[in-house]
Amino acid sequence: xxxxxxxxxxxxxxxxxxxxxxxxxxxxxxxxxxxxxxxxxxxxxxxxxxxxxxxxxxxxxxxxxxxxxxxxxxxxxxxxxxxxxxxxxxxxxxxxxxxxxxxxxxxxxxx
Amino acid sequence: xxxxxxxxxxxxxxxxxxxxxxxxxxxxxxxxxxxxxxxxxxxxxxxxxxxxxxxxxxxxxxxxxxxxxxxxxxxxxxxxxxxxxxxxxxxxxxxxxxxxxxxxxxxxxxxx
Numbered sequence: 001x002x003x004x005x006x007x008x009x010x011x012x013x014x015x016x017x018x019x020x021x022x023x024x025x026x027x028x029x030x031x032x033x034x035x036x037x038x039x040x041x042x043x044x045x046x047x048x049x050x051x052x053x054x055x056x057x058x059x060x061x062x063x064x065x066x067x068x069x070x071x072x073x074x075x076x077x078x079x080x081x082x083x084x085x086x087x088x089x090x091x092x093x094x095x096x097x098x099x100x101x102x103x104x105x106x107x108x109x110x111x
Numbered sequence: 112x113x114x115x116x117x118x119x120x121x122x123x124x125x126x127x128x129x130x131x132x133x134x135x136x137x138x139x140x141x142x143x144x145x146x147x148x149x150x151x152x153x154x155x156x157x158x159x160x161x162x163x164x165x166x167x168x169x170x171x172x173x174x175x176x177x178x179x180x181x182x183x184x185x186x187x188x189x190x191x192x193x194x195x196x197x198x199x200x201x202x203x204x205x206x207x208x209x210x211x212x213x214x215x216x217x218x219x220x221x222x223x
Contacts, residue, residue, distance in 0.1 A: 004153065034211065043115070043214040044201070089154070097209035098169070101146075101153035 002026055002100035004092050010106040013080050020076040021105040023090030027071035034099060035064055035075055036089040044089060047075075080109040114138070115215035117202050122220045124196075132187045132218045134202030143185035144203040144212065147171065154201060160185055161208045189220065196222045 005024045013019045025033065032051045038044040048057040053068040061078045077084055087106045091099040115136045124130045136143065142161050146154040156169030160179040174193025179185050185204075189196045199219050203212040 031209070036214075041216075043216050046211045046213070049211055091154075093209055098156060098159065099212065101155075103151060103153045 002092055002094060004090060004100050004102040006088075006090055006102035006105050008105060009103065010108070012108045012110060015080060015082060015109055015111050017080050018076065018078045019080055019107070020074050021088065021107075023073045023075070023092075023102055025071050025073075025090075025092035025100075025102075027068055029094045030068050030071070030092065031095050031097070032093040033066055033068075033073050034091040034093065035073070036091070037086045038089055038104070039086040047088075075105075077107070080107075082109045082111050085109045115202060115204055115213055117200075117215035117218050120216065120218060122218055124220070124222050126222055127191045128222075129188055129190050130196075130220065130222075132189065132200055132202075132220065134185045134187065134215060136183055136185075136204045136213075136215075138204055138206075138213060139182070140204035140206050140213070141182070142205045142208040142210070143179065144205075145169070145175075145177065145185070145187045146201045146203065148199040148201060148217075157187065157200075159208070189222075196220060 035047040036044040048064045050066040055066040064075045066073045087104040089104045091101040118133045144159045145157040155171050158177040160166040176188045201217045202215040205212045
């Protein structure tokens with residue numbers, strides 16, 4: 001079992017603020033890092049899959065970076081909106097191909 | 112509409128009874144997965160299947176069983192041997208093992 005950690009556990013921000021949170025994972029035998037967004041009462045939805053050190057992916061106001069040498073990824077949300085409220089999950093994949101999930105960061109954007 | 116369905120959304124059972132959770136996908140994915148979520152914990156892998164008629168134990172397989180007789184279906188049975196069955200169960204699929212996973216809406220099982 002891989003130890004994937006996310007911080008903070010929960011976060012409240014005002015609408016319009018930018019925010020970021022962290023996913024830490026073991027850097028040995030790393031293959032890919034997945035980010036998912038999980039809104040209440042819905043299914044988790046894939047945001048990004050990153051594999052290369054220094055990768056940066058962007059989707060609208062959300063972006064993510066990856067550092068495989070030190071074993072962390074940041075997720076950034078620019079100008080948070082109430083619809084960004086969700087739990088953001090990261091999962092690390094090793095060469096064995098299964099995903100190991102963190103506990104998630106629960107984001108609440110206050111209008 | 113392509114996707115993954117899980118039924119029912121809520122399920123209640125008495126202790127000592129086996130219960131089967133349904134998971135169906137029409138995405139033509141080879142791989143399917145079952146996860147369990149408990150408060151304060153990440154998703155934990157129960158079982159996965161890379162292809163029809165094959166499945167492997169995940170990290171917490173004890174007290175569970177699965178079958179994969181059809182590509183689109185991967186039912187999970189929670190047996191009476193599972194000590195703490197009350198949890199939220201998520202099913203997922205991916206084109207191949209290790210690819211991006213697509214999740215169903217989940218089933219919340221309560222055993223009393």
